[in-house]
Amino acid sequence: MAAPPRLWRHGFRAMASAHEIVLASDSETHARSVAEAAIAEVARIEAKYSRFRDSSLVSAINRAAGGAPIRIDAETAALLDYADACHRESRGRFDITSGVLRRAWDFRREPPRVASQREIDALLPLVGWNGVERDAHAIRLPRAGMEIDLGGIGKEYAADRAAALAIDGGIAQGLVNLAGDVRVWGGLPDGRPWRVGIRHPRTEGATIAGIELADGAVATSGDYERCIVVDGRRYCHVLDATTGWPVDGWQSMSVVAPLCVVAGSGATVGMLLGEEAPRWLASEGFRWLGVDVQGVVRET
Numbered sequence: 001m002a003a004p005p006r007l008w009r010h011g012f013r014a015m016a017s018a019h020e021i022v023l024a025s026d027s028e029t030h031a032r033s034v035a036e037a038a039i040a041e042v043a044r045i046e047a048k049y050s051r052f053r054d055s056s057l058v059s060a061i062n063r064a065a066g067g068a069p070i071r072i073d074a075e076t077a078a079l080l081d082y083a084d085a086c087h088r089e090s091r092g093r094f095d096i097t098s099g100v101l102r103r104a105w106d107f108r109r110e111p112p113r114v115a116s117q118r119e120i121d122a123l124l125p126l127v128g129w130n131g132v133e134r135d136a137h138a139i140r141l142p143r144a145g146m147e148i149d150l151g152g153i154g155k156e157y158a159a160d161r162a163a164a165l166a167i168d169g170g171i172a173q174g175l176v177n178l179a180g181d182v183r184v185w186g187g188l189p190d191g192r193p194w195r196v197g198i199r200h201p202r203t204e205g206a207t208i209a210g211i212e213l214a215d216g217a218v219a220t221s222g223d224y225e226r227c228i229v230v231d232g233r234r235y236c237h238v239l240d241a242t243t244g245w246p247v248d249g250w251q252s253m254s255v256v257a258p259l260c261v262v263a264g265s266g267a268t269v270g271m272l273l274g275e276e277a278p279r280w281l282a283s284e285g286f287r288w289l290g291v292d293v294q295g296v297v298r299e300t
Contacts, residue, residue: 004189005173010035014042015050015155017179023166024173024189034169038162038176045158049079049150051099058148066144069133077136083153086265087129089280093272094265095241097141099149100126104244107237112228114235120244127241156219156264159183163260176260180220183260187214199224201251201291208297209289211256219264221271222252222291238271249274249293256287 005024008031012019021038025031051058061070072080086094100123104115126146133140141148155178162176163183173186175194184194193214197207201224211218223236223246235246255266266286270277278298281288289299 007189008032008035010039012039012042014039015046015158015179016052017155019179020175020177021162021166022175022177023171024186025171030170034166034171037169038165041161041165042158042178045154045161048076049154051147051149051151058150061139061141062147065141065146067140069138069140071138072134074136076139077134079150079153079157080134080139082261082265083150084129086153086269089284090269090272092129092242093240094152094269095127095129096148096150096152097129097132097146098127098239098241098244099147099151100145101239101241101244105235105237105239105246107226107228107235109228112230114228114230115244124244127244129241152268153261153265155179156181156217156259156261159217159260178260181217181260181264182219183217184213185215198254198289199252202295208291209254209299211254211287211289213256216256216258217260217263218254218256219260219267220252220254221264221267223247223250223271224252238268240272247271247274250277251291251293251295253277253290254288255281 005026008023008028010021021035023031023035047053048056049058050056064070083096104119104123131142159176159178159181160183166174173189176183182196187193193212196211196218198209200206200208201222223234226237228235238247240247250271253267253270255263257263257266270281273280287300291297
């Protein structure tokens with residue numbers, strides 16, 4: 001009996017984070033070639049959709065706010081359609097125009113400071129996905145100062161695209177881990193499923209659970225990576241677009257889905273829905289694991 005293929009690990013940086021691609025192959029050369037193509041695809045998506053790149057399509061759309069429409073391609077139209085579905089499912093709490101709220105909420109500021117209601121109220125008129133004008137070929141932000149930010153789905157989409165390229169490249173078993181957003185396929189070469197650890201939201205370097213998965217994706221949204229603590233209260237980067245304030249119903253939410261973009265948006269919508277999350281997640285058929293504000297693990 002032939003030995004199972006070896007796992008080849010490829011680390012890289014993109015989107016201001018560290019990532020890893022693990023590919024099963026009998027050939028190191030083949031694995032490296034496929035990994036390089038997958039990494040290039042992640043870089044392409046970052047260059048196209050990052051709001052931090054002046055040359056990106058997202059930056060061009062944002063600069064044109066209040067002016068003429070900007071042409072978009074089929075890939076972008078599909079991502080915007082998905083963002084629209086997330087907006088509906090979350091009853092407006094998930095909104096890719098809510099990135100302007102970072103002007104009030106600076107989670108890297110030292111010393112940390114809580115945004116004032118006056119600051120938030122001044123920005124809320126610039127938040128409103130329902131007012132965005134778009135079709136399959138163009139998008140227009142109707143008010144000057146509006147922005148879109150695909151950060152809520154872009155990295156997860158990149159994980160799915162990297163996995164798709166690897167599969168098309170002949171890799172039957174692999175894993176893409178983009179800063180904790182994980183897409184796996186084929187199981188491990190010895191027949192076991194992949195095991196994805198879920199980070200403990202309050203203990204650095206520890207896991208609180210593990211999820212076994214042969215094919216699919218796991219993504220987590222939480223209140224621990226970008227947050228501030230002021231007067232003993234934690235304020236996280238997940239902002240409710242309808243109020244402009246951080247959510248506070250869960251320490252973390254992890255979701256399993258066939259695609260990483262679905263798992264990631266499901267986790268974020270779960271955070272946004274608070275106590276309504278278990279009912280919504282069940283209605284969507286998701287496997288999930290959440291850590292509530294008391295630190296209690298709840299799951300399907």
